[in-house]
Amino acid sequence: MPSYTAPVNDIQFVLHALLKASAQDIPGYDELEADFTAAVLEEAGKIAGNVLAPLNAVGDAEGCVLENGVVRTPSGFKDAFEQMKQGGWTALDCDPEYGGQGMPVLLGTAVGELFSGANQAFTMYQGLTHGAYSAIHAHGSDAQKAKWLPKMVSCDWTGTMNLTEPHCGTDLGLMRTKAVLQEDGSYRISGQKIFISAGDHDMSENVVHLVLAKIPGGPDGIKGVSLFIVPKFLVDDEGNIGARNGVSVGKLEEKMGIHGNSTCVMNYDEAEGYLLGQEHKGMRAMFTMMNEARLGVAMQGMAQAEAAYQNAVIYAKDRLQGRAVTGAENPDGPADPLIVHPDIRRNLLDQKSFIEGARAFMLWGAYLLDKSHRSGDAEAEGLISLLTPVLKGFLTDKGLDMTVQAQQVYGGHGYIEEWGMSQFVRDARITQIYEGANGVQALDLVGRKLAADGGKHVMGFFELVKGFIKENEGDEALKKDFLEPLKSASKDLQAAGMFFMQNGMKNPNAALAGSYDFMHLFGHVCLGLMWAQMAKAATEALASGEGDASFYETKLATGRYYMARQLPATKMHLARIESGAAPVMDLAAEAF
Numbered sequence: 175m176p177s178y179t180a181p182v183n184d185i186q187f188v189l190h191a192l193l194k195a196s197a198q199d200i201p202g203y204d205e206l207e208a209d210f211t212a213a214v215l216e217e218a219g220k221i222a223g224n225v226l227a228p229l230n231a232v233g234d235a236e237g238c239v240l241e242n243g244v245v246r247t248p249s250g251f252k253d254a255f256e257q258m259k260q261g262g263w264t265a266l267d268c269d270p271e272y273g274g275q276g277m278p279v280l281l282g283t284a285v286g287e288l289f290s291g292a293n294q295a296f297t298m299y300q301g302l303t304h305g306a307y308s309a310i311h312a313h314g315s316d317a318q319k320a321k322w323l324p325k326m327v328s329c330d331w332t333g334t335m336n337l338t339e340p341h342c343g344t345d346l347g348l349m350r351t352k353a354v355l356q357e358d359g360s361y362r363i364s365g366q367k368i369f370i371s372a373g374d375h376d377m378s379e380n381v382v383h384l385v386l387a388k389i390p391g392g393p394d395g396i397k398g399v400s401l402f403i404v405p406k407f408l409v410d411d412e413g414n415i416g417a418r419n420g421v422s423v424g425k426l427e428e429k430m431g432i433h434g435n436s437t438c439v440m441n442y443d444e445a446e447g448y449l450l451g452q453e454h455k456g457m458r459a460m461f462t463m464m465n466e467a468r469l470g471v472a473m474q475g476m477a478q479a480e481a482a483y484q485n486a487v488i489y490a491k492d493r494l495q496g497r498a499v500t501g502a503e504n505p506d507g508p509a510d511p512l513i514v515h516p517d518i519r520r521n522l523l524d525q526k527s528f529i530e531g532a533r534a535f536m537l538w539g540a541y542l543l544d545k546s547h548r549s550g551d552a553e554a555e556g557l558i559s560l561l562t563p564v565l566k567g568f569l570t571d572k573g574l575d576m577t578v579q580a581q582q583v584y585g586g587h588g589y590i591e592e593w594g595m596s597q598f599v600r601d602a603r604i605t606q607i608y609e610g611a612n613g614v615q616a617l618d619l620v621g622r623k624l625a626a627d628g629g630k631h632v633m634g635f636f637e638l639v640k641g642f643i644k645e646n647e648g649d650e651a652l653k654k655d656f657l658e659p660l661k662s663a664s665k666d667l668q669a670a671g672m673f674f675m676q677n678g679m680k681n682p683n684a685a686l687a688g689s690y691d692f693m694h695l696f697g698h699v700c701l702g703l704m705w706a707q708m709a710k711a712a713t714e715a716l717a718s719g720e721g722d723a724s725f726y727e728t729k730l731a732t733g734r735y736y737m738a739r740q741l742p743a744t745k746m747h748l749a750r751i752e753s754g755a756a757p758v759m760d761l762a763a764e765a766f
């Protein structure tokens with residue numbers, strides 16, 4: 175079975191050498207000293223490696239079972255969940271007023287990678303709870319917060335997000351679930367939601383569903399959607415659990431991966447619910463926590479890639495096949511290990527260079543979220559809003575690709591279930607779909623985010639890249655290997671943006687036909703920027719003579735690989751974008 179080792183050193187490098195977390199002027203960041211974050215990550219790493227990772231295959235094999243209307247989770251999940259609760263891991267970045275530890279999202283994201291990499295299906299139960307917690311925290315009344323949040327922070331009660339219905343996923347304006355106002359101010363919710371992650375299970379006393387529904391008589395379409403708190407069990411004003419609400423599980427979905435997470439059809443039959451935020455402003459309430467939720471899914475994508483990569487490296491060093499073309503490297507053995515072969519090394523370096531760049535991008539995203547929330551920094555808010563679809567779409571697409579590449583290192587042994595590599599692929603696949611399918615992320619990026627506030631945020635991004643290049647041009651090694659490739663890739667991104675500006679108004683299809691390529695082009699430039707910044711940090715660390723020199727040298731070599739072998743993909747994406755609408759739109763629907 176696969177193993178999992180928390181990549182603490184690499185996370186520490188990003189937190190401290192790259193982001194210089196404890197020196198940042200953001201409330202709460204002064205606590206993020208290197209010793210402190212190392213201790214937290216080491217502890218979280220032990221749970222990830224020793225408790226969650228061994229349950230990953232168990233969850234995959236057993237799945238969840240619906241028995242007498244209640245979902246039973248796989249063996250061991252309940253005990254592990256209890257350990258997570260007791261250790262305070264569910265409360266790490268929650269508000270201390272409700273029992274949380276008040277840590278920045280940056281640390282929550284770093285720790286989340288470890289749990290998610292070890293066991294994505296399991297970690298989703300608390301991830302969904304965190305999403306529901308954030309929505310109530312942002313939009314609930316004081317009474318609602320006092321009633322629901324403490325138990326959700328501790329995960330005594332878990333949470334869900336109910337958007338999807340059988341006939342509407344992306345286009346939520348088609349929603350049919352209804353909410354009818356009662357005399358006491360509560361609502362009766364009726365309708366069916368599908369694909370609800372963690373919709374029911376046996377690990378918590380209550381499940382707090384956040385449900386989107388329409389109040390009859392409200393505006394048509396998406397403008398008439400409101401958000402409601404609908405608990406599985408009703409709760410009185412003292413916080414005691416009472417009668418069962420009109421919420422039931424219709425069925426559990428059979429699915430490709432994340433078997434350990436219960437994906438439920440939820441039936442609401444005149445269930446009692448409470449308006450969260452304002453009437454008809456449900457989407458606004460949902461979108462408040464969307465950046466955070468999408469960053470969480472981006473993290474899942476890269477975390478699966480990391481877990482798969484770790485095992486592929488072990489296998490490539492162990493498995494003896496063929497001889498190195500330049501002469502035997504294991505002359506006493508019957509053959510050389512796979513890792514001597516250039517194509518296997520290419521494969522592993524694709525993974526390694528993506529993962530480390532993606533980790534830096536993800537943690538930079540978490541830092542921007544903190545800067546916008548904790549420091550009220552409007553620039554950071556604009557930038558993370560622009561980058562969120564890139565993080566979600568690019569990291570999950572590439573994350574899946576990398577799990578497939580890791581599987582490939584195993585040859586046929588990657589395809590059979592015995593080695594556990596297929597689970598990484600199957601689990602990673604959902605990250606491209608939920609929390610807004612990736613095609614829709616690209617649409618959001620090109621259709622909305624690029625032009626938001628007159629294009630101010632994308633201009634801010636270009637300034638940031640330009641500023642970094644200018645500031646460091648004096649360093650010849652950095653210039654040749656990192657800054658010049660970054661400059662060239664950034665020019666490709668600008669040219670793509672220019673193409674949309676010149677052609678998108680005349681023919682919106684010219685922009686939308688290139689939106690997916692634009693999302694990937696942008697993702698590559700972001701990783702290029704991360705690698706250039708990490709190269710600078712590694713060079714400085716080497717010059718200081720402190721720390722592990724081989725770590726920094728490896729970092730530089732991995733970065734050079736990304737710049738030389740991955741970043742040139744921007745040229746291909748630009749060529750596709752500039753081919754415009756015709757190649758995509760010319761075929762009539764009947765011709766497909």
Ligand SMILES: Cc1cc2nc3c(=O)[nH]c(=O)nc-3n(C[C@H](O)[C@H](O)[C@H](O)COP(=O)(O)OP(=O)(O)OC[C@H]3O[C@@H](n4cnc5c(N)ncnc54)[C@H](O)[C@@H]3O)c2cc1C
Pocket residue numbers: 335336337338341342343344345368369370371372429437604607608609610611612613614617
């Ligand atoms: C395992 C699992 C767990 C899930 N968990 C949850 C959950 O907890 N809560 C919840 O509410 N939902 C959940 N979902 C639902 C998920 O978020 C939706 O499946 C997703 O949003 C897509 O909706 P859909 O399936 O209806 O696809 P559709 O909206 O029908 O889209 C189908 C395809 O068309 C594309 N598309 C749609 N509209 C456009 C457009 N205008 N332009 C270009 N392309 C477009 C999409 O990108 C997609 O590829 C889950 C789904 C799964 C499978």
